[in-house]
Amino acid sequence: MGCAPSIHVSQSGVVYCRDSDGSNSPHQTTAASQQSGALSGFFIRTERSGSITGCRPLANKEQREPGYSIQEESPAERSRAKGAVTEVQFGPMKIHQDPIQVLLVFAKEDSQSAGFWWACDRAGYKCNMAQTPEAALECFLDKNHEIIVIDNRHSTYFDAEALCRSIRATKSSENAVIVAVAKRPQGDHKESSVMPLIAAGFSRWYIENPSIIACYNELIQLEFGEVRAQFKLRACSAIITALEQSQELIEITSEDNIIQYVNPAFEVMMGYKREELIGKEQTEVPKSDKNKADLLDTINSFIKKGKEWQGMYYGRKRNGDSVQQNVKITPVIGQGGKIRHYVSIKRPCNENKSDKSHLCDRVQAESQTGSSQPRRSSIARIHSMTIEAPITKVINIINVAQESSSEPVAEALDRVLEILRTTELYSPQLGSKEDDPHASDLVDGLMSDGLRRLSGNEYIFTKNAHTIHSHFHIPVSLHDIPPRITESMENEDCWDFDIFELEAATHKRPLVYLGLKTFSRFGVCEFLNCSESVLRSWLQVIEANYHSSNSYHNSTHSADVLHATAYFLCKERVKQSLDRTDEVAALIAATVHDVDHPGRTNSFLCNAGSELALLYNDTAVLESHHAALAFQLTTRDDKCNIFKNMERNEYRTLRQAIIDMVLATEMTKHFEHVNKFVNSINKPLAGLEDNGSGNSGINEDSCNTILTSPENRTLIKRMLIKCADISNPCRPLDLCIEWAARISEEYFAQTDEEKRQGLPVVMPVFDRKTCSIPKSQISFIDYFVTDMFDAWDVFADLPNLIQYLAINFKYWKCLDEQKLRSLRPPEP
Numbered sequence: 001m002g003c004a005p006s007i008h009v010s011q012s013g014v015v016y017c018r019d020s021d022g023s024n025s026p027h028q029t030t031a032a033s034q035q036s037g038a039l040s041g042f043f044i045r046t047e048r049s050g051s052i053t054g055c056r057p058l059a060n061k062e063q064r065e066p067g068y069s070i071q072e073e074s075p076a077e078r079s080r081a082k083g084a085v086t087e088v089q090f091g092p093m094k095i096h097q098d099p100i101q102v103l104l105v106f107a108k109e110d111s112q113s114a115g116f117w118w119a120c121d122r123a124g125y126k127c128n129m130a131q132t133p134e135a136a137l138e139c140f141l142d143k144n145h146e147i148i149v150i151d152n153r154h155s156t157y158f159d160a161e162a163l164c165r166s167i168r169a170t171k172s173s174e175n176a177v178i179v180a181v182a183k184r185p186q187g188d189h190k191e192s193s194v195m196p197l198i199a200a201g202f203s204r205w206y207i208e209n210p211s212i213i214a215c216y217n218e219l220i221q222l223e224f225g226e227v228r229a230q231f232k233l234r235a236c237s238a239i240i241t242a243l244e245q246s247q248e249l250i251e252i253t254s255e256d257n258i259i260q261y262v263n264p265a266f267e268v269m270m271g272y273k274r275e276e277l278i279g280k281e282q283t284e285v286p287k288s289d290k291n292k293a294d295l296l297d298t299i300n301s302f303i304k305k306g307k308e309w310q311g312m313y314y315g316r317k318r319n320g321d322s323v324q325q326n327v328k329i330t331p332v333i334g335q336g337g338k339i340r341h342y343v344s345i346k347r348p349c350n351e352n353k354s355d356k357s358h359l360c361d362r363v364q365a366e367s368q369t370g371s372s373q374p375r376r377s378s379i380a381r382i383h384s385m386t387i388e389a390p391i392t393k394v395i396n397i398i399n400v401a402q403e404s405s406s407e408p409v410a411e412a413l414d415r416v417l418e419i420l421r422t423t424e425l426y427s428p429q430l431g432s433k434e435d436d437p438h439a440s441d442l443v444d445g446l447m448s449d450g451l452r453r454l455s456g457n458e459y460i461f462t463k464n465a466h467t468i469h470s471h472f473h474i475p476v477s478l479h480d481i482p483p484r485i486t487e488s489m490e491n492e493d494c495w496d497f498d499i500f501e502l503e504a505a506t507h508k509r510p511l512v513y514l515g516l517k518t519f520s521r522f523g524v525c526e527f528l529n530c531s532e533s534v535l536r537s538w539l540q541v542i543e544a545n546y547h548s549s550n551s552y553h554n555s556t557h558s559a560d561v562l563h564a565t566a567y568f569l570c571k572e573r574v575k576q577s578l579d580r581t582d583e584v585a586a587l588i589a590a591t592v593h594d595v596d597h598p599g600r601t602n603s604f605l606c607n608a609g610s611e612l613a614l615l616y617n618d619t620a621v622l623e624s625h626h627a628a629l630a631f632q633l634t635t636r637d638d639k640c641n642i643f644k645n646m647e648r649n650e651y652r653t654l655r656q657a658i659i660d661m662v663l664a665t666e667m668t669k670h671f672e673h674v675n676k677f678v679n680s681i682n683k684p685l686a687g688l689e690d691n692g693s694g695n696s697g698i699n700e701d702s703c704n705t706i707l708t709s710p711e712n713r714t715l716i717k718r719m720l721i722k723c724a725d726i727s728n729p730c731r732p733l734d735l736c737i738e739w740a741a742r743i744s745e746e747y748f749a750q751t752d753e754e755k756r757q758g759l760p761v762v763m764p765v766f767d768r769k770t771c772s773i774p775k776s777q778i779s780f781i782d783y784f785v786t787d788m789f790d791a792w793d794v795f796a797d798l799p800n801l802i803q804y805l806a807i808n809f810k811y812w813k814c815l816d817e818q819k820l821r822s823l824r825p826p827e828p
Helices: 032-037 075-081 111-123 133-143 160-168 171-175 195-200 212-245 264-270 295-303 353-368 390-403 407-420 437-447 483-488 499-505 510-521 524-528 532-544 555-569 572-577 580-592 602-608 611-615 621-635 648-664 667-693 700-708 710-725 733-757 773-796 799-817
Strands: 042-044 086-090 093-097 101-105 126-130 147-151 177-182 204-207 249-254 259-262 309-316 322-333 339-348
Touching (some): 093 212, 101 133, 111 212, 126 133, 133 147, 133 160, 133 171, 147 212, 160 177, 160 195, 171 212, 177 212, 249 264, 295 309, 295 322, 309 407, 390 407, 483 499, 499 510, 499 733, 510 524, 510 532, 510 555, 510 580, 524 532, 524 580, 532 555, 555 572, 572 700, 572 710, 572 773, 580 648, 580 710, 602 621, 611 621, 621 648, 648 710, 667 700, 667 773, 710 773, 733 799, 773 799
Parallel strands (some): 147 177, 177 204
Antiparallel strands (some): 086 093, 249 259, 309 322, 322 339
16 A cells, blocks of 8 residues: 555544654544555554654543553553563464454544554554545455454444455455444343344444443454454464365365265366365265275274274276275364364375385384384284185294394384285185095085186075074073073073084074073163063074075084184183174074075185176175174064163164174185284284283283274174184084084085086085095185184183094094094994
8 A cells, every 4th residue: 555654644633643652542633744654544554653743642541440550450461562472372383473464444533443553552562543444445355454443433424334345245354353333222221133244245334332441342353353363264274285286186065965065186187177076975985895894894893993094995987997095084073072083194005116215214213203103022822823824924924033133124114914904815815626626526526616617507595584483482581481491591602502402492493582581691682672572572483484495504514603703702711802792793694504504615606697796795694694684684673672761872883783793704804804803913922921921021011002993803703703604623523423413414415416406516525426425524614623623722822622632633533544434433
């Protein structure tokens, strides 16, 4: 605007200036000689007044309101009056706020305008005054005041709301606070609403009160309230600029996972335009199918608790391509101490060499600052697995390298191990089929989904499912169980429990009875808030949908797995790791894990083109069906809906845990689950034990951190149900032999049907005319059971199971050495 620093003259000839002695007294004079350079209707308090001659005070110190004196001002207030720069902390930013500028817009000078003038003087603000809307707008555009006070008491002079709208139309007003001075209601006049002023763009109103103290308090509250908030918002523009220019992909979402921001780098890499994403839920954006099924659960378990998560993640571009990214997700705590935003920073893994070098440097720097886990010591006491996948060998080599490495290198290798444990490198390398045809057939039959035939020959999966067989006696409660059944369940909490005795006593329906007793022991009804009658009906429905015609996969197998699960849940370290939700999920998962099993393998169903294989895309066909049907049967009728009284979020958590455990019984990821359990839980625990043996003992806090982290609890639950599912070789010998007979018969029946229908024979060794049952058991124990139960024993302390396993393996070996193919040696 080019105003002179010492003096400005209004249309009425009033000049505001500052005394040279620092008293800040406004003066009034006729200044026709200086009027030519002045702006009509415009007043400014200036920094110097020494060049002004003949000024007379508009209001001197004695004319201030009673009770106001400089002596009453604190040292801080006197310092403020000098216009000192204020330092403001905004997160990690330290920013400096210049003295506040105030624009007063009053058509005529009166006690109210003088009150604000003196209040500005006391607060140390720079103050401008204007009498017309034109002068006010021009002054604001030049000075960008933080506070604008507009007189709204006299509509005859100018339209205050129109002036406010004009100011708000300018970009500069984005961070300005505009106050309307409103007329004080007289007598019985009803106080008017503030809404028209808010609609016009005012920030608030001030009921007229010429008291300097009242005006001063109003301005101070504005400074430390709205003005300070707007000042911080202005600083955000620098942060937004940094986000916009960043080469890393940045995404910001709300606490409800609504996308609020993506930067240009995100748009370029992922192929989306910003407007296509902002406002959408993250669930609406297509996800890559290359990520593990449980990865999102792991991420959510971290960030929902306010913890940062970092790891590898596949993002899906707009064109459908997947891109692997190093992702860091940070929760941002806001109002009320709650999470209000999530900030995701993503870096594609196919960066150029210099970028990768920079990333490595940063990783090393982070490790040197102690952000990684403590260095592990020797893990020599961990059992060395006989079947090692390539990833296991890599991890072992890294562990050995850590022992002789410096602290930063060892910690950086810890980070490498964390990344490796999220990959798909856990399948072992077996020998050729000629080396061990039984093992090869078992692995092929149990760990693959088979080969689809091109003949169009389809296996139609037909059954009489979803029915309740009412002709079976079902107890009204635990007190209504017949004596023979009660007697057969007396030792149900022992590992030597005879499930076949209970099967005979219940006429092949042991699941309801054992389920009632086991669920009662663990307080499941209390946890689910359901009655025993609802639980009884649910158990009846589930058992009715197991096929009693199957020699192995029937309700007796389900009851046996339930018994093993309950036994494992009582082990001290398992109890230390899992919470009530985990326990209930494990018991329910064990109960339903094979519901409606057709007595055929996944490979058979895929080769036959069954309806289920088509439905589930040849992937985890039976396990997906068991989980889905279990919830369908449960929720379709309130009489058996054990979940109906649960709170929604609790139900979703429980449901997810049940599904995850049922899917874990699928054998294609058997070795992955076992290796992850060993590398993520057993080996770190062994490292703590090694450290503790030389010091004051194991670090309980570190141990609990390993045992109770969400991802490790998931691994423990998977391992638990997997061990329960194939625990037959660890049962007492007579029970082990009976289970071997049953599974062999089921595989024989499948081979017979494959030959009848002209389907590929998945497991040729299971030909009832030529099969050696001892060899099949030896191979199964060697390849699937030994390593898994060794690892489970290290964790849960199960020496009796390991002893039974050794006895049973020796029994099968003895039969095989005698060239016997039967279950038992011949009668003498």
